[in-house]
Amino acid sequence: MKHRRNLFTGTRLRRAVTVCSAFGVVILIAVGFTWYSTGRDDATPENAAQADTTQPAPDGQPAPLQSIPPSAATASASASASAPISASASGPTSKKPTSGTTTKAVAKGDCVLPSYPTESCTGVPAGWSPKKTVEGDLTVTKAGAVISDQLVTGSIYVKAADVTIRRTRVYGTIDNFLGDKIFGHLTIEDTEVVPKPGEGVSSNQQYAFGVANYTCRRCKVMNRMEGWRVGASSFSGAGQVIIEDSYAQLAVPAGMCQSVDPHGDGIQGYGGPTATIRHNTIDQRGDDCPTSPIFIPDQDNAGGTVKDNVLAGGGYALRLSGGSFPTVTGNKIVTKSAEYGPIDVDCSKIGDWSGNAEVTFDFDRGVILKETKKLNDC
Structure with a gap:
């Protein structure tokens, strides 16, 4: 100069x-x-130059609320994954975007492809503690309300539009299908449904998250028999569902398979609207009487996009037969983890089928170790 x-x-x-x-x-x-x-x-x-100095992002700043495009979810943050929030802190700061540029929501830094969501990079951040504890159920009735950093020992019932739930731990269920009406759009980020303290595996047979017109990003389900429900498309307020950058470890209490036989699912469609199921890890190996990690049968389901998921366990790991599936790509089934086989799909209802395979997988690190077999059935 x-x-x-x-x-x-x-x-x-x-x-x-x-x-x-x-x-x-x-x-x-x-x-x-x-x-x-x-x-x-x-x-x-x-x-x-002095006016354009970098401004550090607030620690734990959430991803934007609008649904993120596939490129953002995979190139990433999830955010989780959602980088938006990481398991420990926000990522390194970067120069402010110049006029005309846009930022994209991305998954957490250690969850992005080619890695996959794990227990440690979904749900509430490491070291989290609640700012507020709600004993029992919480019913949300204010439109646009933001529920953040709370521990709810019961369930969260959403009875208002445009609610956001962020960095929250729940022992019951998060549900927006109440009184024959869907209350959406509901956004859930960095939130987890886990067993009560002292309860190793939850005895709750209700789904953890549901049921329509919601986005669940960097969500976590631990030791529960049911993960996400996609349904009620014929009811007022129903709309598409997005489940992305999330993790589920499914299990049933000892003896329940003999007494109740619950046939749990990671994601179940039942009269469901269009769903985008993208970049999730669903482990159902701890369930002795499962249905499937992803189960969208011919039960008045619209179908959707199923992309870049890792699935383990179930009778079949991936079951798709209800509705239309324009894209089913990049899904990885853990070798020999499902009882009957990796997939049970109706190929006539699937558009792009590519990149699906059986693999060995490291669940702690969220990485594929080896591809053992390509799944070219469709």
Whole structure:
């Protein structure tokens, strides 16, 4: 960068020539002025650089509420995954976007492809503690309400539009299908449904998240027999469902398979609207009487997109037969984890079927170890 010349050069020069004639002084001043003016670099953006200093993002800043495009979810944050929130802290700061640029929501940094969601990078962040504890159920009746950093020992019942639930732990269910009406759009981020303290596996047979017109991003389900429900599309307020960058470890209490036989699912469609199921890890190996990690049967379901998921366990790990599935790609089934086989799908209802395979998988790190077999059935 050019340096500015000393403003006082002309002054010293004038002092040196005080014995000269007025005409000489005028000439020297003119020369000094010309030299100073041509030597300056007024285009140097010193003030502009100071105005454009990087501003650190608030720690744990959530991803934008609008649904994120597949490219953002995979190139990433989830955010979880959602980088928006990481398991421990926000990611490194970056320069503010210039005018005309846009930012994309992304999954948490250690969950992005080619990695997959794990227990540690979904749900509430590491070291989290609630700012508020609600004993029993919480019913939300205010439109646009934001529920954040809460522990709810019962269930959250959403009875208002445009509610957001963020960084919250729940022992019961999060449900927006009440009184024959769907209350949406509901956004759920960095939130988990887990057993009560001292209860290793939840005995609750209700789904953890449901049922329509909601987005669940970087959500976590632990030791529960039912994960997400996609349904009630014929009721008022129903709309599409997005489940992405999320993790579920499914299980049933000892002896329940013999007494109740609940046939749990990771994601179950029942009269469901269109669903986008993208970049999730669903582990059903702890359920001795399962149906499937993803189960969208011919029960008045609209179908949807099923992309880049890791699935383990179930009778079949991936069961798709109800509705239309324009994209079923990049799904990985853990080898020999399902009782009857990796997939049970109706190929006539599937558009793009590619990149699906059986693999070995490290659940702790969320990484594929080896592809063992391509699934080219469709």
